[in-house]
Amino acid sequence: MMKIRLSQQVIVFILFVVLFVGFSAFLPGFFRSNNLLTLLQNVAILGILGLAMSIVVIGRGVDLSLVASLSVPAGLVLQMVQYGHSVPAALAAGLALALAFGLVNGWLIAYADVPSLFTTLASGLFLAGLGQVAFFKIDVVQWSAALDGLAVIGRGTLFGIPTPVIMFGLASLAVALFLKSTRLGAYIYAMGDNPNAARVGGVPVRPLIVLQYVLAALIGAFAGLVLAASINSMPTRIFNSTLIYDVILVVVLGGIGLSGGRGGVLNTIVGTLLIGTMLNAMTILNLSYSAQNLVKGLVLLVAILADSFVNPRNEETAQQGDI
Amino acid sequence: MTGPVLELRQATKAYGGVPAIDGVDFALERGEIHALVGENGAGKSTLTKVMAGVVSLTSGQMLVDGREIQPRTPLEARHLGVAMVFQENSLVPSMTVAQNLFLGQEKYFNRLRGIYIAAQQFLQSLNFDVSPTATVSLLGAAKKQMVEIARAVLHNAQVIIFDEPTASLTPEEKKYFFDLVLELKRRGVSVIFISHALEEALLISDRITVLRDGKHVVTDMTANFDRARIVQAMVGRDLSQTVYGRHKETVRPRGPRVLSVQNLRMAPMVKNNSFSIFAGQITGVFGLVGAGRTETFKVVSGVLKRDFFHGGEIVLNGRPVRFAVPAAAVRSGVAYVTEDRKVEGFFETMSIARNVYMGFLAKMGGKRPFMLRREAASIGESWIKNLNVRAISKDVKVIELSGGNQQKVVVAKSLVQEPELIIFDEPTRGVDVGAIAEIHQLLNRLADEGRAVVMISSYLPEILALSDRVLVCRQGKVVEEFSALEATEEKIMYAAIH
Numbered sequence: 001m002m003k004i005r006l007s008q009q010v011i012v013f014i015l016f017v018v019l020f021v022g023f024s025a026f027l028p029g030f031f032r033s034n035n036l037l038t039l040l041q042n043v044a045i046l047g048i049l050g051l052a053m054s055i056v057v058i059g060r061g062v063d064l065s066l067v068a069s070l071s072v073p074a075g076l077v078l079q080m081v082q083y084g085h086s087v088p089a090a091l092a093a094g095l096a097l098a099l100a101f102g103l104v105n106g107w108l109i110a111y112a113d114v115p116s117l118f119t120t121l122a123s124g125l126f127l128a129g130l131g132q133v134a135f136f137k138i139d140v141v142q143w144s145a146a147l148d149g150l151a152v153i154g155r156g157t158l159f160g161i162p163t164p165v166i167m168f169g170l171a172s173l174a175v176a177l178f179l180k181s182t183r184l185g186a187y188i189y190a191m192g193d194n195p196n197a198a199r200v201g202g203v204p205v206r207p208l209i210v211l212q213y214v215l216a217a218l219i220g221a222f223a224g225l226v227l228a229a230s231i232n233s234m235p236t237r238i239f240n241s242t243l244i245y246d247v248i249l250v251v252v253l254g255g256i257g258l259s260g261g262r263g264g265v266l267n268t269i270v271g272t273l274l275i276g277t278m279l280n281a282m283t284i285l286n287l288s289y290s291a292q293n294l295v296k297g298l299v300l301l302v303a304i305l306a307d308s309f310v311n312p313r314n315e316e317t318a319q320q321g322d323i
Numbered sequence: 324m325t326g327p328v329l330e331l332r333q334a335t336k337a338y339g340g341v342p343a344i345d346g347v348d349f350a351l352e353r354g355e356i357h358a359l360v361g362e363n364g365a366g367k368s369t370l371t372k373v374m375a376g377v378v379s380l381t382s383g384q385m386l387v388d389g390r391e392i393q394p395r396t397p398l399e400a401r402h403l404g405v406a407m408v409f410q411e412n413s414l415v416p417s418m419t420v421a422q423n424l425f426l427g428q429e430k431y432f433n434r435l436r437g438i439y440i441a442a443q444q445f446l447q448s449l450n451f452d453v454s455p456t457a458t459v460s461l462l463g464a465a466k467k468q469m470v471e472i473a474r475a476v477l478h479n480a481q482v483i484i485f486d487e488p489t490a491s492l493t494p495e496e497k498k499y500f501f502d503l504v505l506e507l508k509r510r511g512v513s514v515i516f517i518s519h520a521l522e523e524a525l526l527i528s529d530r531i532t533v534l535r536d537g538k539h540v541v542t543d544m545t546a547n548f549d550r551a552r553i554v555q556a557m558v559g560r561d562l563s564q565t566v567y568g569r570h571k572e573t574v575r576p577r578g579p580r581v582l583s584v585q586n587l588r589m590a591p592m593v594k595n596n597s598f599s600i601f602a603g604q605i606t607g608v609f610g611l612v613g614a615g616r617t618e619t620f621k622v623v624s625g626v627l628k629r630d631f632f633h634g635g636e637i638v639l640n641g642r643p644v645r646f647a648v649p650a651a652a653v654r655s656g657v658a659y660v661t662e663d664r665k666v667e668g669f670f671e672t673m674s675i676a677r678n679v680y681m682g683f684l685a686k687m688g689g690k691r692p693f694m695l696r697r698e699a700a701s702i703g704e705s706w707i708k709n710l711n712v713r714a715i716s717k718d719v720k721v722i723e724l725s726g727g728n729q730q731k732v733v734v735a736k737s738l739v740q741e742p743e744l745i746i747f748d749e750p751t752r753g754v755d756v757g758a759i760a761e762i763h764q765l766l767n768r769l770a771d772e773g774r775a776v777v778m779i780s781s782y783l784p785e786i787l788a789l790s791d792r793v794l795v796c797r798q799g800k801v802v803e804e805f806s807a808l809e810a811t812e813e814k815i816m817y818a819a820i821h
Binding site for chain 2: 181183184185186189198201204261
């Protein structure tokens with residue numbers, strides 16, 4: 001039992017190494033510094049979203065509205081600057097929107113007791129719709145020159161590494177610090193492990209749930225700004241893409257159990273690398289978008305299946321030692 | 324046909340290497356009522372779960388009608404004619420009686436009228452006074468049980484297992500239930516009957532089997548038993564020398580009044596409950612199932628949500644309080660140690676040290692924005708030593724410990740919060756004998772230190788051995804108070820029942 005649980009993250013890492021070596025050997029053009037940097041750059045945004053999702057999943061929830069948190073607040077910032085508002089005002093508005101969105105999500109889940117799956121499914125749709133109807137003129141909001149002071153978070157390279165990758169690294173450090181070294185991080189693990197025990201022990205469970213979704217929304221908005229800076233615009237239709245499945249894939253494949261309380265940032269990073277390798281190889285192989293979805297769907301199903309085997313929650317384990 | 328209808332040979336079932344039952348031989352004759360008794364954790368439930376196909380044997384044999392067979396699911400067991408009536412009802416609350424009876428047996432076209440008529444005839448043939456069109460959630464405990472029994476008979480059960488069937492019944496309902504069991508016997512059905520109430524076992528059964536620590540102790544005709552012999556077989560020694568110790572001869576004096584509860588109400592479990600708790604004493608709280616003990620103290624400690632709080636006054640150290648969440652109670656020095664440690668006690672993926680540290684963090688709140696690894700380790704280690712938790716290291720996961728050691732961790736998690744009022748709900752449930760003595764010593768130590776200790780227990784010897792003061796609950800309120808010097812098992816039980 002113990003051994004399997006410890007090595008789950010190692011298994012995924014080995015899988016990553018095997019795939020990586022395999023692709024390097026057999027896939028022309030894969031193992032080139034150019035391609036590898038592209039690979040990393042492509043998954044940096046996904047990785048940051050994966051961090052947000054990790055926080056929520058460790059606390060026994062799920063946030064399907066992350067892609068809306070990615071596109072709408074950042075899109076709002078770009079749009080306001082385009083309209084001639086000052087950059088600080090635009091940033092404040094985007095931040096406020098993300099904050100409010102996280103609070104609403106958290107309140108619905110913690111205090112109105114709506115399951116997180118349905119809450120975030122609906123609220124994400126609402127936020128994306130709100131953006132389309134009220135904020136954005138056209139589907140792709142362009143990056144204005146006035147924002148160029150902010151472009152460092154997503155554009156160019158630092159010591160040869162693309163900035164989005166560096167941002168992913170910084171976000172990873174911050175989230176790892178939060179989860180592993182702060183009291184609130186410890187609370188989130190406790191809540192994910194056993195919400196009843198956490199509550200009885202004096203952990204403020206409901207405010208903590210709100211905190212999770214606020215953090216997720218803020219990290220999502222940050223990812224949105226990084227994305228906008230790196231591609232010079234915000235394609236707000238990204239909400240209609242399959243990005244959210246990739247985010248779930250990162251988390252589950254990395255070994256953060258969907259039953260909560262398990263895993264950490266390292267799992268997210270390993271999961272991100274694995275997905276990045278997979279996506280990159282499929283692109284080089286020139287698989288069609290639909291075929292890629294087929295593969296991703298299959299991998300996700302297998303990963304969820306493996307998760308429920310490795311982290312079982314059936315009656316027998318629940319009664320271990322209970323006579 | 325002669326020979327036992329159901330037999331277990333050298334039955335062993337281990338959970339994570341720890342045997343819950345160990346080499347048990349058990350035989351059930353046709354048409355007999357067989358009582359199964361033993362302390363908490365003696366293996367009664369596990370034994371019957373094996374028969375009912377809920378869990379599978381680790382080793383050993385099971386024979387039904389002399390044929391070796393091992394049901395792997397409750398459905399397979401049902402096909403073999405073994406049905407179990409669980410402590411918790413396994414009926415679908417929103418369906419009618421008739422729908423529940425025929426659940427899983429519906430014809431392809433499920434005509435409601437048809438099953439109502441069939442159910443009506445069937446219930447009448449059993450002489451059960453239940454309407455087939457009644458919704459199950461609206462029925463009382465006894466009628467629900469009737470439906471369960473009827474369903475078992477309908478499925479042609481040859482063996483019906485009852486797990487604590489009378490726990491939630493009123494005395495009249497109990498009498499009715501016994502008539503039902505006797506009726507089943509007349510029909511040739513064999514009944515296994517798990518009970519903590521020895522009088523019931525003596526009254527109704529033909530044979531009694533006593534289990535202790537997962538092992539078979541004795542099986543004999545009921546006529547050859549009396550209460551003393553059963554108790555002796557259950558605990559394995561004379562009661563006066565058990566871990567529960569002798570009757571108290573001195574009691575601790577009352578300290579200041581820590582908690583005062585006035586007219587606390589919480590429908591339907593707590594009705595105008597009033598009592599006080601004093602520092603420097605162990606207050607034992609006794610009551611039968613349904614007396615509202617746990618609910619009362621869960622309201623006091625904020626564990627039960629405020630929605631259920633219907634009124635009354637709680638005064639803690641002279642200050643009226645109304646805790647909406649346990650976090651507020653913890654900060655005010657009130658800790659509740661749960662009776663169900665798996666559901667609301669510990670964090671199974673975390674180490675011992677981390678579990679204890681979580682309790683510490685919850686109490687410290689904003690004073691500890693960051694976790695200090697060294698502090699976590701030292702707190703964990705000192706509590707492991709303090710409570711004598713037996714584990715290879717402080718980093719062992721709690722789920723891998725024995726019941727007694729798990730309980731110590733749960734207790735440590737609360738004690739690290741330095742509560743002034745600490746409520747133990749069934750502190751020794753599912754705990755091995757050695758750990759019981761240690762937990763009792765700990766309770767005494769806490770009271771000697773001047774803390775207010777509340778011990779809710781359903782086990783009279785435990786109440787008598789530890790309490791300085793005994794509160795007896797019945798139907799949602801404290802009805803009687805005894806000093807430990809005047810309390811006897813008979814007096815307490817009399818107050819709890821009548």
